[in-house]
Amino acid sequence: MTDGLQFNNIFLGGRGGTNPGHLKISSGGILWKKQGGGKAVEVDRADIVGVTWMKVPRTNQLSVLIKGGPWYKFTGFRDQDLSTLTNFFQSHGITPEEKQLSVSGRNWGEVDLNGNMLTFLVGSKQAFEVSLADVSQTQMQGKNDVILEFHVDDTTGANEKDSLMELSFHIPNNNTQYIGDENRP
Amino acid sequence: GDNRATSKASSDLVAYKNVNDVPPARDLMIQIDQKNEAVLLPIYGSMVPFHVSTIRTVSSQQDTNRTCYIRIIFNVPGSAFNPHDSNSLKHQGATYLKEVSFRSKDPRHISEVVQLIKTLRRHVMARESERAERAT
Numbered sequence: 105m106t107d108g109l110q111f112n113n114i115f116l117g118g119r120g121g122t123n124p125g126h127l128k129i130s131s132g133g134i135l136w137k138k139q140g141g142g143k144a145v146e147v148d149r150a151d152i153v154g155v156t157w158m159k160v161p162r163t164n165q166l167s168v169l170i171k172g173g174p175w176y177k178f179t180g181f182r183d184q185d186l187s188t189l190t191n192f193f194q195s196h197g198i199t200p201e202e203k204q205l206s207v208s209g210r211n212w213g214e215v216d217l218n219g220n221m222l223t224f225l226v227g228s229k230q231a232f233e234v235s236l237a238d239v240s241q242t243q244m245q246g247k248n249d250v251i252l253e254f255h256v257d258d259t260t261g262a263n264e265k266d267s268l269m270e271l272s273f274h275i276p277n278n279n280t281q282y283i284g285d286e287n288r289p
Numbered sequence: 290g291d292n293r294a295t296s297k298a299s300s301d302l303v304a305y306k307n308v309n310d311v312p313p314a315r316d317l318m319i320q321i322d323q324k325n326e327a328v329l330l331p332i333y334g335s336m337v338p339f340h341v342s343t344i345r346t347v348s349s350q351q352d353t354n355r356t357c358y359i360r361i362i363f364n365v366p367g368s369a370f371n372p373h374d375s376n377s378l379k380h381q382g383a384t385y386l387k388e389v390s391f392r393s394k395d396p397r398h399i400s401e402v403v404q405l406i407k408t409l410r411r412h413v414m415a416r417e418s419e420r421a422e423r424a425t
Contacts, residue, residue, distance in 0.1 A: 122334040209303060211339060224384075248367075266399075267393070273386060
């Protein structure tokens with residue numbers, strides 16, 4: 105076996121949408137290049153803190169957490185790629201964790217903060233994730249609401265038709281997850 | 290879970306049972322899935338479903354540059370038309386997504402989305418209240 109795995113048609117997801125590209129995973133790290141050139145993402149093996157798997161509609165998503173920094177989300181893996189990749193990561197001392205996606209369509213759950221990622225979990229499954237690095241402003245409204253305003257994304261990689269501008273969460277008085285405000289983003 | 294349709298409160302409505310039931314993200318734009326009574330929102334490159342019964346109001350606005358804004362407000366406990374009830378007590382300790390807003394360059398698409406959500410919501414609410422009435 106050569107050192108490394110390669111995948112075509114892997115989408116890098118983010119604030120402005122998704123872009124297809126080519127992904128190469130080797131013992132040195134991870135390299136993703138946008139199809140047709142342009143954006144590239146290079147991650148050194150030493151900077152990878154963890155990886156997670158998640159089944160998403162009709163395909164699979166690999167999330168890579170970087171030391172002190174962002175998550176990268178790669179989508180487009182076939183089911184049979186999972187074991188190959190899991191074995192590869194394990195042979196390099198990284199054990200991928202499995203996450204589950206919530207598709208129940210509920211708007212109540214819990215907010216989990218990990219690094220600069222904010223995850224909204226419904227029934228312990230992930231409904232969505234946003235990066236606090238893209239938040240331009242947070243506001244409290246009344247005693248129970250937190251508003252997150254997002255930067256306008258003008259990067260050339262943005263290809264979504266409708267762009268998220270604002271999110272707010274309501275934390276009822278009987279919520280015991282946040283006592284005091286020091287944990288809020 | 291309990292499958293007794295008559296005792297089903299609106300908060301028990303589920304958009305999708307399986308991950309693969311969610312329609313593929315064609316374009317990253319707000320979509321309505323009438324069959325599953327779901328509104329799909331593009332958040333960070335993924336389509337995130339919300340059952341239409343979780344939505345309280347939807348509105349849109351347009352600025353001078355033909356940029357459109359759509360605001361979706363969800364049901365949360367304790368608000369004027371949704372006082373604390375057995376459901377909010379059931380989900381004690383939960384955090385609620387209360388509101389999302391999106392910007393769009395396509396006013397026609399946004400007004401269509403607003404209309405579709407309103408109609409679908411009315412349908413589902415009427416059916417659920419009829420169902421609740423029959424149960425009593």
